[in-house]
Amino acid sequence: MIRERVILITGANGEVGHGLIEALSAMPDQLPIVALDIKRLERPLRHLVKRTIIGDILNTELLESLDTEFEIDTIYHLAALLSTSSEFNPEGAHRVNVQGTINLLKLTVDQGVMRGAPVKFMYASSIASYGVPDLETKEAAGSVTEDQYLNPVTMYGCNKLYCEHLGRYYAERYRQLAASKAIGVDFRCVRFPGLISAMTVPTGGTSDYAPEMLHAAAQGKPYASFVRKDTTIPFMVMPDAIKALITLAQAPREKLSRYVYNVTSFSRSAEEFAKMVQSSFPGAQITFDPSDARQSIVDSWPAGLDDSAARQDWAWSPDYDADRAFHDYLAPTIVERYRETGEH
Numbered sequence: 608m609i610r611e612r613v614i615l616i617t618g619a620n621g622e623v624g625h626g627l628i629e630a631l632s633a634m635p636d637q638l639p640i641v642a643l644d645i646k647r648l649e650r651p652l653r654h655l656v657k658r659t660i661i662g663d664i665l666n667t668e669l670l671e672s673l674d675t676e677f678e679i680d681t682i683y684h685l686a687a688l689l690s691t692s693s694e695f696n697p698e699g700a701h702r703v704n705v706q707g708t709i710n711l712l713k714l715t716v717d718q719g720v721m722r723g724a725p726v727k728f729m730y731a732s733s734i735a736s737y738g739v740p741d742l743e744t745k746e747a748a749g750s751v752t753e754d755q756y757l758n759p760v761t762m763y764g765c766n767k768l769y770c771e772h773l774g775r776y777y778a779e780r781y782r783q784l785a786a787s788k789a790i791g792v793d794f795r796c797v798r799f800p801g802l803i804s805a806m807t808v809p810t811g812g813t814s815d816y817a818p819e820m821l822h823a824a825a826q827g828k829p830y831a832s833f834v835r836k837d838t839t840i841p842f843m844v845m846p847d848a849i850k851a852l853i854t855l856a857q858a859p860r861e862k863l864s865r866y867v868y869n870v871t872s873f874s875r876s877a878e879e880f881a882k883m884v885q886s887s888f889p890g891a892q893i894t895f896d897p898s899d900a901r902q903s904i905v906d907s908w909p910a911g912l913d914d915s916a917a918r919q920d921w922a923w924s925p926d927y928d929a930d931r932a933f934h935d936y937l938a939p940t941i942v943e944r945y946r947e948t949g950e951h
């Protein structure tokens with residue numbers, strides 16, 4: 608039996624999954640995509656993938672059937688419960704975010720054993736892996752490196768940080784006491800800032816105030832931000848997030864000096880972000896009504912990320928600074944999106 612060589616994307620129906628499917632399927636000579644998600648892949652994307660599977664990464668029988676049927680070239684593991692959702696069900700979040708990741712790492716090991724070499728495992732981590740103790744420290748710290756302030760305050764952040772460590776373990780030390788050296792995984796991880804897409808409104812995150820502000824303005828709806836005006840974290844627009852994942856996946860392994868890389872584009876306060884939204888959508892009604900609990904989560908995330916390792920090792924550079932993000936991507940794409948769907 609010849610197994611078809613594919614790329615597997617988990618969480619394919621999420622906002623990063625959508626962008627990744629569009630970008631990968633537009634690249635010449637790309638392998639077919641198998642899209643896995645607990646929800647059916649949205650109709651406009653279905654023709655871009657070889658197979659859409661509605662299923663759970665906790666279902667090991669399903670993963671075994673993928674192992675039998677396909678030769679997986681690269682896994683992009685995007686499926687996760689985000690930070691706000693995870694706080695409402697921490698144990699459930701742990702199951703999905705950690706056990707789900709272990710199940711996929713095991714699938715990647717099994718694929719590597721059949722191939723005789725480690726298979727690539729691309730992991731989407733997050734700024735939530737950080738935990739800065741207070742606002743004074745946050746201000747003094749500025750842009751933080753991958754190794755500073757790793758004391759996350761959310762279940763999601765704990766899960767992300769632990770899975771970064773699991774990736775290193777599976778890459779370097781998997782079954783280290785076995786008689787002969789076991790094949791591990793080629794683990795590569797991007798630690799993302801808050802992501803903003805013109806096409807989808809995220810659900811369940813705590814950096815969602817920025818995209819929510821923008822999507823509300825585009826629909827002519829008022830919006831009350833759940834964080835204070837001065838709240839500052841780094842952001843990136845979706846095309847740059849996709850670029851980061853694909854560029855890291857394509858980088859020669861010998862150029863990579865680490866497993867986890869920060870990437871970022873621009874840092875803005877919620878008030879500055881609101882002003883940029885209002886310059887694209889004059890008359891947007893944005894107010895500030897902070898929620899203490901969600902505010903304290905965003906306050907624990909750094910104001911900036913130092914992404915010099917990614918710039919150095921795999922020539923990372925975002926295409927969109929804040930101005931370009933708004934004027935060339937967010938505003939025009941979002942206007943078109945709501946014109947097409949007629950959602951107001």
Ligand code: AKB
Nearest residue numbers: 689690733812813814
């Ligand atoms: C969230 O808010 O949970 C995510 C993230 C920062 O990873 N957007």
